[in-house]
Amino acid sequence: MARVQVTPETFTLVDYDAGAIAGLTEELAAKTGFPDDVDITVEIDEELPLPLTGATADVVDGRAALWFSGANFEDGRYRTHFDEPVARTELAIGLLRAADRLGPGFADAPVDEQLSDAHRHAWEVWAEGRVARLGEHTRRVRRLYHFRLYNGFTDVADAAFERLWSADALAWSDIEAICAECAASDPRPALKKKGSIRRETLKAASG
Amino acid sequence: MTASGAPRPAFAPWDRRELPGLFGVVESARRVGNYKWIEMRLFEALGGWVATVPELDVKFVLGRQCYHHAWHAELWNKRLPELREMNTERLTEPPNEEMVKFVDAxxxxxxxxxxxxxxxxxxxxxxxxxxxxxxxHMNATSRITDAPTIRSLGFILQDEMEDWREGEMLLQSLIQTPEEVERASRRQQALEDLIRSAGGITGPGTLGNPEGQADEAAEGVSVG
Amino acid sequence: MKKILPVEELARDSRFVRARIEDAISDPRQAKVSERNTGSARLEPARPAAADRARQLMHGIFVGEIQALEGAGRTTFDFDDDEIPFQLKLDMARQCWDESRHCEISVKLSEHMGSEIGEFTEATFLYEAACAPDALLRLTGVNRALEGLAIDVFNTMKEFGDVSGDPVLAACEDWMLADEVTHVKMGSDWLRRLTENDPERRERALEFQRTVDKLFSLGGFRGETDENPIQLARKFREMAGFSTEEIDDLSEVATEAQEEARAAADALHGVASGD
Structure with a gap:
């Protein structure tokens, strides 16, 4: 069995190639230092178009389980087309976050579906900062906007973003502490619920 | 404190405004009519061009300046009825056919x-x-009798100078190659030739006529 | 330069990619997504993918503002002095400046949200509604329908800025909203003045507006229920001179557009799945 498995094997709604995505994942796994002995599954929900982005990175039964909305790999200018630079960033972020979960520092982190938006976006900032230092294409200002949306449009949040973006090593407790610091200075009322677009969650919400 | 009732001169020592100016009412109105006409043709062109230029910065500047010239046209439109002639449409015209050719070009x-x-x-x-x-116009007309026109000219000239500078900077940033220098020069030369034929914005004598100044001044006294 | 510039000739730099609204409607993923319970469609931070939704909407606002600028600009040029009143031309020139500012604001807001110019496609249906050969139709199509849509969109974005605590977004949208209310009012006033003695012409113009309004409802994009991402901004529409009856009519038009789009998607899905 191949180390990287991409689902679906054939895309019917978008112009994506599972083999090419598997190849990119292999390449980025090597580049990010992802452990050689851990299998990786990449599940892509091709039904979701831009702007319905979303991604999760978990460790399930000892393998990295990456889930992406199809929108995360879509070229905003050409409907259903694959955007390789963006896809590379997304895959690298997922791999780094899954690798974080394999270490002891993130043993206490809830699975992605149970993470708050604030925590997930903070963690993704740290991951994308590391991707940038690997020389890959990144979207720093977009990431900052996402981070601010869930951690506050405040100077404290902006300073936290800088720390996360440039951090070399963090543990789950650091992410929690940074988000708590942001929350303490955020004048907004706490969000009532968190946003998620995973099919399973949506089905559950409808029931 | 100034003693109550103490006489003061009607004009302060630094106020050097003089009577008469070079223009009378009729000449000032004729020129203002030409100004309104050219401002209209210009704001229409800028508005029309917005959709035809791909450069975003140019697009936005044209959109902004379109209104500047529309406002100038509005100022002149308000001034025209004050210059004896109540039919503003009659005076809103080009000075001659050559000016129409220039504007069309x-x-x-x-x-x-x-x-x-x-x-x-x-x-x-x-x-x-x-x-x-x-x-x-600002230098030649009487700053006393034609003060309302001068006030508008002051506002308009401020706009024109700023718009001119902004447009010239856009051009300098667009002209990057010897071929583009050539294009710009050729275009300027062709248009200069046309406006020279027209005699300027208000036709021959736009910038005055040294030999005719005395006559114009006389008209200013008699009419104004 | 010719009068009446067709939409195909709108000038853009290489970053812009034009989309057709039919492409979106025929995308099979649309039907799939509509089957999912995604909860309220209102733009709010708790909504899934809220940040990227907001970014894409902001880009849509940006290209919409460009087309509104171009539409107003063309109206200053396309009609001779004897075709439309001088004062109407001046109003269109003023609108040109306002739309130009809105473009600049939208570029800055897009940068603030981490978007690049041309990151998303540009649909040109706004300009298409803005280049009618009859000036009166432009007033209804642009000033009442298009600018009315802008009121709804800006109010939605302003509320999103408020609820997400984004002071830059909320403040900028509020400024733009103020301008759009003026533009709609301008359109309403001119429509009344130009058709004072011609009720039939007025009715034709309003019928055109209804058609454009339906188009701008984008199959449920705009409306008054939780299913509509863009909410009808009743208060601001009233400030702009729309009567309650007109807003009620628009709400009905939006509902019709949503139902038609749903039926079309169902039919397409049925064909695709062989039902």
């Missing part, structure tokens, strides 16, 4: 690759001519 370029031609017409030929005509 300025407004002619349409294709998206002709931004340089569009901007040269406005910023290297038309607006400099307007600045000259407005400046002459």
């Amino acid at each position: 300025v407004r002619d370029p349409e294709a998206p690759e002709l931004t340089i031609e569009k901007l040269v017409g406005v910023y290297r030929v038309l607006i400099p001519r307007k600045v000259a005509a407005y400046t002459f």
